[in-house]
Amino acid sequence: MTLVKDTVSAARRPRPAATATAGRPGRRRDNLAGYLFMSPWIAGFLLLTAGPMVASLYFAFTDYNLFNSPKWVGLDNFTRMFDDPRWQKSVEVTVRYVVIGTPLKLLLALGVALLLAQSRRGQAFYRAAFYAPSLIGASVSVGFVWRSLFSDGAIVDRTQTFFGWHVGGWVGNADWVLYCLVALTVWQFGAPMVIFLAGLKQVPRELYEAAEMDGAGPFRKFWNITLPMISPVLFFNVLLETIHSFQIFGSAYVVSNTYCGPADATLVYTCYLYQQGFRNAQMGFASAMAWMLLLAVALVTAVLFWSQKKWVHYEEGAR
Amino acid sequence: MSATTTTKPPVLGRRRTGSLAWHLGALLVLAIILYPVVWVVGASFKPSKDIVNSLTLFPSHPILANFKGLADGIADIRVWTFFQNSLLYAGGAVVGVLVSCSLTAYAFARILFAGRNLLFSLMIGTLLLPYHVLLIPQYVMFQKLGLVNTYVPLLVGKYLATEAFFVFLMVQFMRNLPRELDEAARLDGCGHLRTYWSIVLPLCRPALITSAIFTFINAWNDFMGPLIYLNEPGKYTVSLGLMMFRDSDGVAANYGGMIAMSLVALLPVLLFFLAFQRYLIDGMATSGLKG
Amino acid sequence: MGTSRNLERRTLLKAAGASAAALGLATTAGCGGGSGSGDGTVTIRYSWWGAEERAKKINQTIALFEKKHPKIKVKTDFQTYQSFWEKFQTQAAGGNPPDVFQNAVTFLRKYDKRGILLDLKSQAQAGNLSLDHFRAGVTKVGQVDGRQLGIPVGSNTMALVIDKKVFRKAGVEPRPGWTWDEYFKSLKTVHDRTKVAGDTGYFTIMYLYDLYLRQNGKAFYTEDGLGFDKADLTEWWTDGYNRVKAGIVTDPKVVQQDMPKSSLSAGHGASEFTWDNFTVRYSAEGDSTYGLAPIPTTDGKHTGQYLASLMLSASAHTAHPREVAQFIDFMVHDPEVGRIMGYDRGILASTEQYGAYRPADAVNKEIAQYEEDTAKSGVLGTITPHPSGADTIEAAFLRIGGDLGQGKTKVADAVKQFFTESEAAFQG
Structure with a gap:
């Protein structure tokens, strides 16, 4: 039913269509055709993915600074990283961003999807309107707008002050500026919402009717039917949103005026990687950082996949 | 759908x-x-x-x-230049993604060949791979090849089907096309190329349109790629041109101009959205669901 | 299935190896800058940092140059200061730096060490470029170990810019030779009487701390390291932080907020230390009137000031050293170029250009006056050497000082962090 399940099983499970063709003659020709059709992807994979991955793994253990030829330094980059307060800070900032932003975004997406799923009147319109921010959220324009809206004396400050909680502008305030970025990602809840909505539409109505006959209230219905039924979609959203959040760059760079400050408060991981790699030319160190990011993302993915056995329900007999 | x-x-x-x-x-x-x-x-x-x-x-x-x-433009560069550059980039990306991803998707969905499942897993794996691992070696490679400050580093991946998301989207779509079509085509003596071109592609139009629009918008919004690879203001895309309005060295930015430019930069995306929102939303919805 | 998969794995590995080899192979192929064509016309690439105003002026001067030298075409590109040096670094590393580019003392030794800079003395000896007719002392800024690595286009010196209206309202009058105590007392008066913070954050500016150290017989740098110790910096930053808390110095939150505008022009501070030729920006950005004031002193006499300068440097890799030298010569000596550029990159460095440009507006007149007065008063010393890594250290000083001002780090930690980063920068 979902991408993820599909992905996991793709390697193992023979497809009905595949078995049908397997026994036919002309298999060799299919191999040739297959690889011919695949050739752009294979070239791309080798030149732009696999090759660079090998190279960056190598750089990670060298002192490469663009000017010298890389010299092997063993684990130096990694030990330096763990001792580096700015690296620690960037990890802290990124984790906070992911841990606060992603759940908020998904909760809002799910909440609004549930709301929209209740009525058909106006649904298409709202769905489209709520989705729009996801398309423009990544643009530099919105970064500028965000900086303005969260400045001293702008709408957010005035609203907050109106409720008696004066903070001033968020963008200059090291304690608040990260929430400005969190707000920006939450604002783009439309994309996961659309996926939730599609998932909700696939929940068979009979299940609700049966539950109603058993006297279940809305909460029970949500907990016992909706949530399990959409758990694959939820899993998909959690996985993709988390992975994306770890890689935030543009919005932090633009909102913080390219410095990822103040006081490194928006120094997200990729921003520090950029500074080390492209500003200080510490390509070895930056490559080591990139591999740590890869490991972190892989770890999170693995944990999510492991945990899905406990809470993700796949329909029996889904293809 | x-x-x-x-x-x-x-x-x-x-x-x-x-x-x-x-x-x-x-x-x-x-x-x-x-x-x-x-x-x-x-x-x-x-x-x-x-x-x-x-x-x-x-x-x-x-x-x-x-x-x-x-x-009046900025620094003797017409604002239209940025738009031309972005159009070139986004247009080039769309063509590349449509051609390379659909070919790859056809192979995954409609041809049985040795190692297909393995390659498919690898392809999905790249979907989850953080781009930053590739960033530095790719940069070094393009720099050594003298391709920095050209659009090649920005576009080459699009022509080599590295946009796994769109490959995946098209695979999903093609798998749902009835098998019988291929069989009939084969009986008529069509090879894979003909089947791909005359039968599968036309039927995949919705998936192609969705991929095209997303590619266009992603390229239009792309910031990090142009930031790293482009050096000359005359080659800047809209994203970088916009930064020029904010940037200051000595004199603070032209705030009004920056906001006006922000709006103008958003317009193509918003127009695309208004025109094609159904394709976008359905495409988005199917990425999480398989029909 | 088993065999075919193995086979595939092998091909994959092979192919991966091949691509890695291709990558390695590619590392040997460099790219020369510049180009020539059949009819003897050469094209040189000129990169600089700045913004729109400077771009328009430079484009005019290039049109002028191309008219006088029809066989030389000049291609330009520019970024902001920070992006410029990011791009420059990667280009230089790739063996493809611009043929000629804007440069500053902070970067001189860094790129000299990496063999990027052309010694222009040989071009001067060949008669393509004149090192004569410069205002006293400015050519020294571009010299390292007897070689001329940069030719100054304009000179500047650190200055204090004040919001005249606020100072007048507070009844405070800066005077030459005033001491730091008097200065900070004035700031307090300004703050008490006008509610405006006196200064926008003096303690994060490397160049100002350099002046303070010079007044006390030290300097920010020695030839190869830092010229002060942790105790010095602890004192400087502790005082700075206390002044933020006291409201005498603008809250760094506000400073961040105002960016890219300066807090002085935003009305959130009454004075700011900066390069004298930057004064123009305040009048363009803000509503008040701004003026230059003397740098406070320790002993009532010495300000520690020196002339710094923006320079033009050439790439050691350029294929057209002669044309590049001619271009630089034109850009620094031609009177018409001087009239077009004005004080955009500092007070014009050559006497031809200095004489050709008569500032018409009050701000530029004041800048010229300031630099003349400073020179006359005899406070100008020799520029502090800036070892390789000085650029990174300047940025670190600003950033860490800012963190401190936000109250995010303790002084002791900030000082430690700064020394650690400096050490890494010197090695890099």
């Missing part, structure tokens, strides 16, 4: 009050969501000094100075 046509949603709040609350809630979310967009429209007609601090959405005396300033 089948995902949208299955069962009806649970109908709960049928009563008037429920319906009213529903619309109120939806409108409230709508107001918050759209505020920044409406704000930028209004702000672009305000003098620079009022942009941040004036709370009125639309100025009582709208001015056109910000837009007139755009017509």
Whole structure:
């Protein structure tokens, strides 16, 4: 039913269509055709993915600074990283961003999807309107707008002050500026919402009717039917949103005026990687950082996949 | 698409009050969501000094100075140049993604060949791979090849099907096309190329359109790629051109011009959205669901 | 299935190896800058940092140059200061730096060490470029170990810019030779009487701390390291932080907020230390009137000031050293170029250009006056050497000082962090 399940099983499970063709003659020709059709992807994979991955793994253990030829330094980059307060800070900032932003975004997406799923009147319109921010959220324009809206004396400050909680502008305030970025990602809840909505539409109505006959209230219905039924979609959203959040760059760079400050408060991981790699030319160190990011993302993915056995329900007999 | 046509949603709040609350809630979310967009429209007609601090959405005396300033360009570069560059980049990306991803998807979905499943897993794996691992070696490679400050590093991946998301989208779509079509084509003596071109591609139009629009918008919004690879202001895309309005060395930015440029930069995406929102949303929805 | 998969794995590995080899192979192929064509016309690439105003002026001067030298075409590109040096670094590393580019003392030794800079003395000896007719002392800024690595286009010196209206309102009058105590007392008066913070954040500016150290017989740098110790910096930053808390110095939150505008022009501070030729920006950005004031002193006499300069440097890799030298010569000596550029990159460095440009507006007149007065008063010393890594250290000083001002780090930690980063920068 979902991408993820599909992905996991793709390697193992023979497809009905595949078995049908397997026994036919002309298999060799299919191999040739297959690889011919695949050739752009294979070239791309080798030149732009696999090759660079090998190279960056190598750089990670060298002192490469663009000017010298890389010299092997063993684990130096990694030990330096763990001792580096700015690296620690960037990890802290990124984790906070992911841990606060992603759940908020998904909760809002799910909440609004549930709301929209209740009525058909106006649904298409709202769905489209709520989705729009996801398309423009990544643009530099919105970064500028965000900086303005969260400045001293702008709408957010005035609203907050109106409720008696004066903070001033968020963008200059090291304690608040990260929430400005969190707000920006939450604002783009439309994309996961659309996926939730599609998932909700696939929940068979009979299940609700049966539950109603058993006297279940809305909460029970949500907990016992909706949530399990959409758990694959939820899993998909959690996985993709988390992975994306770890890689935030543009919005932090633009909102913080390219410095990822103040006081490194928006120094997200990729921003520090950029500074080390492209500003200080510490390509070895930056490559080591990139591999740590890869490991972190892989770890999170693995944990999510492991945990899905406990809470993700796949329909029996889904293809 | 089948995902949208299955069962009806649970109908709960049928009563008037429920319906009213529903619309109120939806409108409230709508107001918050759209505020920044409406704000930028209004702000672009305000003098620079009022942009941040004036709370009125639309100025009582709208001015056109910000837009007139755009017509003069920035640093002897016409604003239109940035748009041309972005169009070139986005257009080139669309062509590349359509061709390379559909070929790859056809192989995955319609041809049986040794190692297909392994390659498919690898392809999906790249979907989850953080781009930053590739960033530095790719940069070093393109630099050694003398391709920095060209569009090659930005586009080459699009022509080599590295956009796994779109490959995946098309694979999903092609798998749902009836097998019998291929069989019939084969009986008529069509090779894979003919089958791909005359039968599968035309039927995949929705997936192709979705991929094309997403590719266009992604390229239009792309910031990190141009930031790293482009050096000459004359080659800048809209994203980088926009940064020029903000940037200052000595004199602070032209705030009004920056906001006006922000709006103008958003317009193509918003127009695309209005024209094709169905394709976008359905495409998005099917990425999480298989029909 | 088993065999075919193995086979595939092998091909994959092989292919991966091949691509890695291709990558390695590619590392040997460099790219020369510049180009020539059949009819003897050469094209040189000129990169600089700056913004729109400077771009327009430079484009005019290039049109002028191309008219006088029809066989030389000049291609330009520019970025902001920070992006410029990011791009420059990667280009230089790739063996493809611009043929000629804007440069500053902070970067001189860094790129000299990496063999990027052309010694222009040989071009001067060949008669393509004149090192004569410069205002006293400015050519020294571009010299390292007897080689001329940069030719100054304009000179500047650190200055204090004040919001004249606020100072007048507070009844405070800066005077030459005033001491730091008097200065900070004045700031307090300004703050007490006008509610405006006196200064926008003096303690994060490397160049100002350099002046303070010079007044006390030290300097920010020695030839190869830092010229002060942790105790010195602890004192400087502790005082700075206390002044933020006291409201005498603008809250760094506000400073961040105002960016890219300066807090002085935003009305959130009454004075700011900066390069004298930057004064123009305040009048363009803000509503008040701004003026230059003397740098406070320790002993009532010495300000520690020196002339710094923006320079033009050439790439050691350029294929057209002669044309590049001619271009630089034109850009620094031609009077018409001087009239077009004005004080955009500092007070014009050559006497031809200095004489050709008569500032018409009050701000530029004041800048010229300031630099003349400073020179006359005899406070100008020799520029502090800036070892390789000085650029990174300047940025670190600003950033860490800012963190401190936000109250995010303790002084002791900030000082430690700064020394650690400096050490890494010197090695890099």
